[in-house]
Amino acid sequence: MKIEWAFYQNGDETEEVFYEYLDKDLYESKYQEHLYCISAECNAMIKFTHRKNGVKFFSTWNGQGDLHDTECPYYLQNKGDVERNKILGLIESAPITDEHIINTILNKSKNLKTKEKKKVPNRRLTTRRTLQGEQSSKPEVIDNGNINEKGSSQIKIFSLDSKHITPDYVGYRKCVFGKIRHVYFNETDDYVYLNLDNDQYKVSVYLPHAFYADPEKTTKSALETFLRIVKHDLRANNELIIICVGMIRFKGNQQGVNVHVINPSHLLINDAKYYEIITNNSIPQNPYNY
Ligand SMILES: [Zn+2]
Structure with a gap:
């Protein structure tokens, strides 16, 4: 490391x-x-x-x-390895609801809109947490300054700028945000890469086949429409900022890392949801101070 x-x-x-x-x-x-x-x-x-x-x-x-x-x-x-495997195992198996992920993304989006250009973490307000998440219902300050709702999962999903991702983050679940640089749809092997800003490593949001395997969530044809709009906006120089939640894993060839996003509701681009983008056939301008 x-x-x-x-x-x-x-x-x-x-x-x-x-x-x-x-x-x-x-x-x-x-x-x-x-x-x-x-x-x-x-x-x-x-x-x-x-x-x-x-x-x-x-x-x-x-x-x-x-x-x-x-x-x-x-x-x-x-x-040691024992402690390491224990912690990574807890992160991997943590019960996280879609609702909790959606709230995390929406909070981050709100936070990026209001925040000053440079973040100033208030370190004195933060306390170290235990991984299993305190099961107490007492409200806590989370990374974006919002209070966790009662009843929602108490496990925190912290945010990480795509620019700062290194292979050390493999095995962690993060709320990743960053500029989309390029889109790639591999139709033969059924996956999508949305490549993000990072000067040192290849960092992609990875949408596996599972992303569109359940027709109740989305279909291949809806995904194609979504990607066409994203590509169009990139060509038109609309700055696209994605916020998503997923596990960070190595790419197959170990050359870089992927953020695995497995559900269309686990991402926002410029504060717009997946289906809003498809329905409106457009993506709003970058609303963030980022
Ligand atoms: Zn640290």
Whole structure:
């Protein structure tokens, strides 16, 4: 595991920092003791090392490993295989309702509309959570500042900008958001890729055959219409921001990662739902401060 991104926070000044962008002098003059885990849920501080041989890396500040949220891959960095498999197993098998996923996506969409250009996570408000989700009904602050509804699943699905996805997130379920760059429909093998913005890795929203296998949810012909509209808007330079929830997995050839979206209700583009896009035969303009 290699931490590639960190979040710089110093008063009102904030920035997402890629490790290769730093060097020793720049780090010591500005960033030292102001870098945090890129996940807004984590309170862990990040430190930068630049060795004499040129090797650069981020690591968690000594003794702060447990300040990563349990759903952050770097929480597991110094844990053994047993702990790792247990946590990943819990994420995989967690009971998550469609309603909970839809609420997560809608909350994220609302949040992206109102948020300032730069996110300023209020780390003092966050507390580390246990994976099984507190079963208590007491309302909690979740990543987008909304209160979880009573009765809804208490398992939190945290959001992740597609730009910050690395293979370390494989095995986690996330609410991923990002710009769509390209659409690819493989009709022979029955799957769709919506490629997202990321400078280091191939990151795609992956719609497997299961996405349109149940005619009660959608059909191949509806999906084709949806994709035609998305392609048209990309060509017309409409900036398309997708928000979706799915498990992150390696691509078949290990070259990059996919976000597996298995239900048309688990995605929004520019705040429009799948069937709204098909019915209106268009996608709204980007409504977000993103
Ligand atoms: Zn973290």
